Amino acid sequence: MLLLGVASLSLWLTSTHANQPHVAQLLIEGPIGPATTDYLERSLKKAQNQGARLAVITIDTPGGLLSTTRDITRLFMQSDIPIVTYVSPEGARAASAGTFLVYASHIAAMAPSSQLGAATPVQMQADDLDSAMRDKVTNDAVTHIRSLAERNGRNADWAEQAVREAATLGADEALAANVVNYVSASVEALLADIDGHEISLQDETISLRTADLEIRQYAPDTRNRILSLLANPQIAYLLLLVGIYGLIFELMSPGVLVPGITGAVCLLLAAFSLQILPINTVGLLLIVLGGILLVAEFFVPSFGIIGVGGVIALTAGSLMLFDSSVPGMELSMNLIYAVALVALASVAFIALVMARSRMRNRKPSDRNVVGEQGKVIENLNPQGLVQLGDEVWPATAESSRLITHGKLVRVTFQQGTMAFVEEIKKTEQQPARPFWKPKPR
Template identity: 40%
Template sequence: MARRPLILWWCATLWVAFVLGAGAAAPPAPAAPPAPVRVVTIEGAIGPATAEHVRRGLTHAQRDGAQLVVLQMDTPGGLDTSMRRIIRDILASPVPVASFVGPSGARAASAGTYILYASHIAAMAPGTNLGAATPVALGGSPEPAPPPARSGRPAQPAASGASEPAPQTGPTPTVSGQKQLSDAVAYIRSLAQMRGRNVQWAEKAVREAASLSAEEALAQGVIEFVARDLPTLLAQIDGRRLDIEGRSLTLRTAGAALVHEEPDWRIRLLAVITDPSVALILMMLGIYGLFFEFSNPGALVPGVLGGICLLLGLYALQLLPVNYAGLALIALGLAFMVAEVLMPSFGVLGLGGIVAFVLGAVILIDTEVPGFGIPLGLIAAMAVLSAAVVIGLTAMAVRSRQRAVVSGDATVIGQQARVLEVGVDEAWVEVAGERWRARSHTKLHTGQTVLVHGRDGLVLHVRPVAPLQESDHDR
């Protein structure tokens, strides 16, 4: 009986050792894969389509649980309104955003510099550059001229990289440009202070249009990383801690899957129609289509296509910085050219319309941002095409007026008719397939051939052209 407790103690010991050994031998549970990283590509000039593309990318990243959004940029700049919309979306995004200027050879100029400063992480590929963030004055010079010195000495020349101010008309253009410059400086300074980046160089990029290479930007604290491609960047920022909306977030980006945000058909369509050249062409096609429809009611195709093109063109123009004086000149020019076709004025209206159209097209887009101008070659080609259409239609109208009338009631006089019925005072005759009432000083008979020699309203005056044949009288 004394051995029984000893045996039980050994059994319990062996059981505990077995359990502990089995637990130690079991493989550890596999770690969960890192959340994906969403990549949104920004190429070319930044406009309404770019802003919509970025907004959708941030929305999809939040919906799909992405841990990071990477904006891969190669842009010369763009519209101020679209840039600010992108920055607002970045600042409001619960998913951190990293801006990456790449691949090698890319740039983030003007609006791209502001977006990079607004991002939580800033990185560049070797061989890239950023900067030249001086705002382009709408409809004027990129930078206002400095005020004259009080001592009477001439003002210093503009800083390197800034364009010479063009002559301007209107009230206080220098004050207006200075306000725009001060606003841009304050905006980029606030972004630099928010992200802890080089504030002095940010102001220099705006005031002096300064630029930096990737290595220089890293050395001066403008960016945090230089990486040759996206996988290298994700490996470098792995483990980085970020403060997002008051909460601390640690990135686990090493080996994370890259999900590229592709623009859908609506963004592609928006990118096409918001090109100023395309918008101008759509407007012209729309107006000419409606003109041909009104000139030939029932054709349908010109009216339908013209209405669609005109609405698309107007929608695109309301998204762009349009000079409404230019738009009015274009509309006036097209109206003059249409009036030249309807009532030829020996070229006065047509020539005036072409001049108004060219002037309006030149000043239509109220900005000098790269990628948002209308090429002069396109304006000249459209003016020549419009002139050819006006001249061709006018020549056709003049030739048609010189021809003899071959249809309508004006051609009834002088034609032969056949008597259909004979009444007491009037008869019914058939002329060119039409039934008319007729009167004659001589008695008429059914089937007789008569000549129309006059008309009184809806009554024709006729006379026999040949004596009544016996066979006709018998019938």
């Protein structure tokens, strides 16, 4: 009973502390993407349920996706607690999409030496937009940011300049131009500054009481960290490649399972990543085509011609997959170079192995090889090469089905120096001799 009482008291104290009035501090750092929306939405809901009186969102971002930005501004406008954006620490910036978030908040503040602006929208595949479409996108963004400015009583004319002319301001300039409400050196100083500030929230005017409120951090949880990882273009790209090649290797060697399972899992994760990221469909198709051509080089040896075509398609698709002009959406050139070099090295290796297999061994003699077992050294599709003893024989698969490199075969018929073979099934192969066999007693 005593233990039960202690546990109940501890639970009551924890619940009481969790629901005490406090300030929720959230952080937007780096490019703004779908994971940012998820983090803000879930954290603001949690903060409100735990008694937060307002949320201070610290911002340091180069920008991000326009669609995601609209989702977040809508979230701010529909919030039941006041939203305070704070461009911090010193030297931080709220560029591009970050400027929209600053204008969408009930109160905007900046740290000394921080900056905001350059809010010209960057559309995916912007090079394909004609002048009329560019004007439409720009005018839509201008209308949106002006409405945010007018809603929160800030400088709408400068907001339009930030969109049309990529104008920027420092902290003191932004304060003087009525773009932000405060310039504060820290979150604590900001809370002291805004104490007593009146805002309009859900059609009601309220006066903030922030003095002596506890500041509580709301960091991303495990779910959001995983989502952030999957929303990273580098990770999505690698998952796509591993998925494609995993399934291809499983088709080349049926029954191994590991490449197939790994490939299927990676492809599903890549599909989720590419669903939440804006991609270029042509780039994706080129990557898939590149993978197919690289595998075709293995099945239909062309001494590198097909393989080089695959490397070119893979590299071109990688360059086109994401729009590098959108902050955080670009693929690392070093990663693309590394993938291209590995693919090129694979093509060179396959071509070298196939060339050497034709030259290194003795030519077939006129002996009878029916019944002999050998190994495929060049895919039988249905014709290729097999090694019988120390001789290389041209061979044809009797079943007309592909028999891949390394498979064991048996000669069933011979016509001159052409051997007709069948694959030896695993159930027919002799088990490997044990390394050690105990002596019978």
